[in-house]
Amino acid sequence: MHIQTLTTTDASRYRALMLHAYEAAADAFTSTAAERAAEPESWWLRRIAGPDSLSTVCGAFEGDELVGAVTVEFASKTKLRHKAHIIGMFVLAQARGAGVGKQLLDAALAAARAQPGVKVVTLTVTEGNVPAIRLYESCGFQPFGVEPMAIHTPSGFKSKVHMWLPLQSADGAD
Numbered sequence: 319m320h321i322q323t324l325t326t327t328d329a330s331r332y333r334a335l336m337l338h339a340y341e342a343a344a345d346a347f348t349s350t351a352a353e354r355a356a357e358p359e360s361w362w363l364r365r366i367a368g369p370d371s372l373s374t375v376c377g378a379f380e381g382d383e384l385v386g387a388v389t390v391e392f393a394s395k396t397k398l399r400h401k402a403h404i405i406g407m408f409v410l411a412q413a414r415g416a417g418v419g420k421q422l423l424d425a426a427l428a429a430a431r432a433q434p435g436v437k438v439v440t441l442t443v444t445e446g447n448v449p450a451i452r453l454y455e456s457c458g459f460q461p462f463g464v465e466p467m468a469i470h471t472p473s474g475f476k477s478k479v480h481m482w483l484p485l486q487s488a489d490g491a492d
């Protein structure tokens with residue numbers, strides 16, 4: 319298994335992976351498969367490698383197969399540029415429990431650290447999603463609030479836990 323930043327040549331397999339994710343883990347995501355399936359190819363290309371470089375997608379590959387992915391988004395607005403946001407974390411069921419999610423998160427955090435000026439990484443996770451919350455906690459994310467009724471899924475209203483990770487430079491300075 320290896321992790322690498324996706325390029326435009328990966329767009330169709332990234333789309334296939336995420337459309338599966340929105341169905342298979344519907345409570346974990348704010349988008350539905352139908353909404354994302356309606357997006358044009360340009361939407362997927364922009365997420366992977368937009369001209370403004372405001373998002374990076376890290377992929378986990380078993381040979382040629384994309385078995386997991388995570389996206390880190392950056393802000394364009396001056397007052398928000400110190401924050402990066404992690405979205406779209408997914409690992410295929412058959413690849414779970416082997417460290418793939420952790421390696422993806424490490425890669426996303428490395429991408430955030432490499433972006434000049436980024437001091438904080440945030441994410442949201444559906445309340446009760448223990449594997450994901452444990453994964454984020456294992457990398458140092460801390461919860462700072464819970465949004466009630468954040469999403470309305472086929473199984474009802476779900477709250478979202480908001481988590482954050484302040485980044486420190488190698489010498490410990492902020």
Ligand SMILES: CC(C)(COP(=O)(O)OP(=O)(O)OC[C@H]1O[C@@H](n2cnc3c(N)ncnc32)[C@H](O)[C@@H]1OP(=O)(O)O)[C@@H](O)C(=O)NCCC(=O)NCCS
Nearest residue numbers: 343346407408409414415416417418419420449450452453
């Ligand atoms: C959450 C998810 C990405 C984890 O991927 P994974 O490859 O299985 O995770 P890893 O094997 O790297 O596990 C890393 C850590 O996460 C935690 N973890 C992972 N699966 C867990 C589980 N079933 N129960 C409890 N903790 C778990 C553990 O702390 C683990 O570290 P450890 O193995 O040293 O105990 C995966 O379960 C998934 O894709 N779930 C569906 C989509 C989803 O919920 N995405 C999150 C959206 S916010």
